[in-house]
Amino acid sequence: xxxxxxxxxxxxxxxxxxxxxxxxxxxxxxxxxxxxxxxxxxxxxxxxxxxxxxxxxxxxxxxxxxxxxxxxxxxxxxxxxxxxxxxxxxxxxxxxxxxxxxxxxxxxxxxxxx
Amino acid sequence: xxxxxxxxxxxxxxxxxxxxxxxxxxxxxxxxxxxxxxxxxxxxxxxxxxxxxxxxxxxxxxxxxxxxxxxxxxxxxxxxxxxxxxxxxxxxxxxxxxxxxxxxxxxxxxxxxxx
Numbered sequence: 001x002x003x004x005x006x007x008x009x010x011x012x013x014x015x016x017x018x019x020x021x022x023x024x025x026x027x028x029x030x031x032x033x034x035x036x037x038x039x040x041x042x043x044x045x046x047x048x049x050x051x052x053x054x055x056x057x058x059x060x061x062x063x064x065x066x067x068x069x070x071x072x073x074x075x076x077x078x079x080x081x082x083x084x085x086x087x088x089x090x091x092x093x094x095x096x097x098x099x100x101x102x103x104x105x106x107x108x109x110x111x112x113x114x
Numbered sequence: 115x116x117x118x119x120x121x122x123x124x125x126x127x128x129x130x131x132x133x134x135x136x137x138x139x140x141x142x143x144x145x146x147x148x149x150x151x152x153x154x155x156x157x158x159x160x161x162x163x164x165x166x167x168x169x170x171x172x173x174x175x176x177x178x179x180x181x182x183x184x185x186x187x188x189x190x191x192x193x194x195x196x197x198x199x200x201x202x203x204x205x206x207x208x209x210x211x212x213x214x215x216x217x218x219x220x221x222x223x224x225x226x227x228x229x
Contacts, residue, residue, distance in 0.1 A: 105159040
């Protein structure tokens with residue numbers, strides 16, 4: 001079974017704090033993704049990575065950065081958390097092989113910024 | 115432009131009813147893949163099915179079935195004899211084979227199955 005784990009299920013941070021969300025997958029997937037999910041807005045892609053040390057911006061990268069130092073780990077960083085970053089954050093991973101694009105998701109981190 | 119539309123925002127049924135979740139997609143490419151995901155109240159998205167654009171065969175898996183029709187750009191999902199455990203948000207998604215793995219999600223349909 002594919003396993004994608006996220007470091008926390010619930011997180012409460014203060015405005016201005018630097019926040020790290022960690023994601024680890026155990027299937028040797030090349031691709032990894034970070035989404036945020038908000039009511040009425042669906043899933044929006046923040047950043048993704050095709051390989052170690054590679055990253056590409058998604059649809060809403062502002063206020064976020066990422067790090068991928070190892071193939072299995074993809075970190076999302078909120079440089080200075082703001083209240084509008086209160087959301088559910090979902091990490092996912094997938095193969096790069098043609099025809100096998102389904103993404104496998106972690107359990108999500110519900111972040112509250114106060 | 116690529117787009118996935120799930121027009122039904124919320125559906126409520128009584129247990130044992132059949133229910134169909136609609137998904138309509140837009141794409142100009144000939145090679146693409148379609149997916150359905152389930153998101154139960156726990157929050158984790160669970161992969162249900164993948165379909166490529168060259169395979170229009172309907173698929174059945176237990177109480178779940180999928181109807182893919184390229185002529186109408188639809189990929190609908192039917193749950194037969196629904197159960198309370200089917201209550202979740204269901205997402206339809208699209209990807210082009212050369213898009214590097216970026217899924218395009220619909221807005222989701224929240225299904226509530228009442229006992």
